[in-house]
Amino acid sequence: MRIGLRLLLGFFLILGLALFVVLRVFVEEVKPGTRQAMEDSLVDAAYTLARLAAPDMKAGTIASGDFAQALTGLPGVNPQASIWGFRKERIDYRITVTDAQGIVRFDTQPEAIGQDFSRWNDVARTLRGEYGARSSPANPYAPDASTVMHVAAPIRDGERIIGALSVSRPNERLEPYIERSQQRILRWSWALLGLSLAIGLLFSWWIASSLSRLRGYANAVARGDRVAMPVLGRLSGSTEFSELAQALERMRLKLEDKAYVESYVHTLTHELKSPLAAIRGAAELLQEELPPNDRHRFADNIQRQAERLRQLVDKLLELAHVEQMRGLASREPVDLSALTRELLQRMEPRTRLKALRVHDDLGPGMTVPGDPFLIGQALQNLLDNAIDFSPHQGELWLRLRRDGDQVEWSVRDQGPGIPGYAQDRIFERFYSLPRGEGQDKGSGLGLCLVQEVSELHGGQLVIGNNEPPPGCEARWRLPS
Missing domain, CATH: 3.30.565.10 (Histidine kinase-like ATPase, C-terminal domain)
Structure with a gap:
């Protein structure tokens, strides 16, 4: 497996795992956090309404007094509100008032009046002077149905608890907001994952490409090809890759110079032997008594071999100059x-x-x-x-x-x-x-x-x- 693919897979695995953990924790906290915020608002509403219901409860007119008249028909009210794109066309609160025995004396849903709510946690705990709240199915005969949150507050006559007021709201009313938040979180998470993947691809490609160019350069040098030091691009800057390329280039130049000199000394020595031997032989013969024709012939031979040496040296200089060039200026x-x-x-x-x-x-x-x-x-x-x-x-x-x-x-x-x-x-x-x-x-x-x-x-x-x-x-x- 290529190093670029390994880097990408490793980067993607770590990123995906981290994103999964963060996303899981965050999404799992959205719904509980939203319901906790709703419970907090129900507490405020319950205690506020309990204070308003206390006078009628003391007077025994909780079912017909001002409090009851003000809340009668509450479920049919249309607020015509638009909340972050969601239309709110009814009041979701249900207000229930029980006496000290837990018997319903007033309810915005009249069919519940007279029922015994003393067994429900919100009423029972509140009548005992404790914080009372519960979340139960909207339909007792369908446990898998949506739930309703109930929060109760005591109705007091001085220090004596004479009743309990419960405010309830269906949890399903929060689902659109929770669903939208989750969708936004997921969309942004996927966008972040895609962006991170693109960045990972870019850096993996950069690293793999830089290494590939350096490898190709090293292989070309090993083959003896005429190559220039690879340009690793703007991203490389003065990173380790560019420093490695420069180090390879310096090493190549030193090795080539050494090998070049050794090769030329060896070959030049070999090539010079023949004309030098001819010149030396002719010179030795010229020191003896020779006929004029032979003397001219040996002198011409010396001149010819000297010219051959000159041409050889000139050619070597030209070739050395060209071989050392890495490109045309x-x-x-x-x-x-x-x-x-x-x-x-x-x-x-x-x-x-x-x-x-x-x-x-x-x-x-x-x-x-x-x-x-x-x-x-x-x-x-x-x-x-x-x-x-x-x-x-x-x-x-x-x-x-x-x-x-x-x-x-x-x-x-x-x-x-x-x-x-x-x-x-x-x-x-x-x-x-x-x-x-x-x-x-x-x-x-x-x-x-x-x-x-x-x-x-x-x-x-x-x-x-x-x-x-x-x-x-x-x-x-x-x-x-």
Whole structure:
């Protein structure tokens, strides 16, 4: 399982558990808390009404006095109130007055008058001077029905309790308010859960993406690819991820520098042995008495080998410069047609010497963005190879064409082509093939340099034999 998914699942599990516990506790407290608030209001109402009912109770006119007349018809009153979007169209209070024996003497529901309520907790406890309250089913024959809350207050004659006044209200009247509160709590909880999940997804993606880029960067470095340090985005800032990327980059540079120097010292030492041995042998022979022709031949050999050393060092410096580049500092339009023709003009003495016919199919100017100097170096190496491997009085075909958003430059010669054993090694550093009679072996750095320049420009270099043979063709595709 990927680390991003693990982080997300862990985050979601912890968040979900915490939200479940909080939500469960909160929702379970809504209904009891609302009923406690209702009980508190019933207590206030019961004690207030008990004080108002006391004069009629003392006078024995509780069923017909001012108190009874004021409350008669109370259930039919329509307050026409709107409470937080809910319409209230009737009074939900029921007021019951019992005497000291618990017999109902007045009730806003007249059918209860004369009944014995002394067995009910609210009346019984109040007549004993205690706090009396109860919650019982609205229908005694249906225990699962909605309940009614009753709160009683004593009616006193001085210190003597002469009756009890109960105020009751159905609990179901609170259900719409409780239900709406629960729904709002649930909606906000789901919204919070969704928002938290989105934040968790974002951070999990960020962490996983940063790690994935660092892993890809490390793998590319291990393969020896030319890659730049990953940009981890604005979210990373100066976090541990960006510091880790910088540490990896510093480590890569130090390791590459060390390996680069070791590789170049080793290969350069190997390549210098042959021309140095030739120079030393010729120099030793020149110290002896030789005919003038032999002396000139050995001197020419020293000059040739010295030139070969110079070219090798120059190529190495060029290649080292290109290999150390991680990208192009700037790009400008490069006219491939004009640049190729300019290079051919410089190489005209060599083409004349080999009596080569050059077929120019470069067409009008086609430009690509890049570094003019590097592209020129690459084209010169490809043209050098084509001329060196061409036979005397051979032909060269130069072609330039546009293919979608790319431009393809190609050169084709009539040389011996690439042997099968060398197909996979032509881009190796210091690997070179014989170039025909009278020509020194190449440095083996030209195609390596072209490949590096191509990668810097996002191009693709393909070199293969002509079909049908003989000859070889180099095709270089560059984005336009």
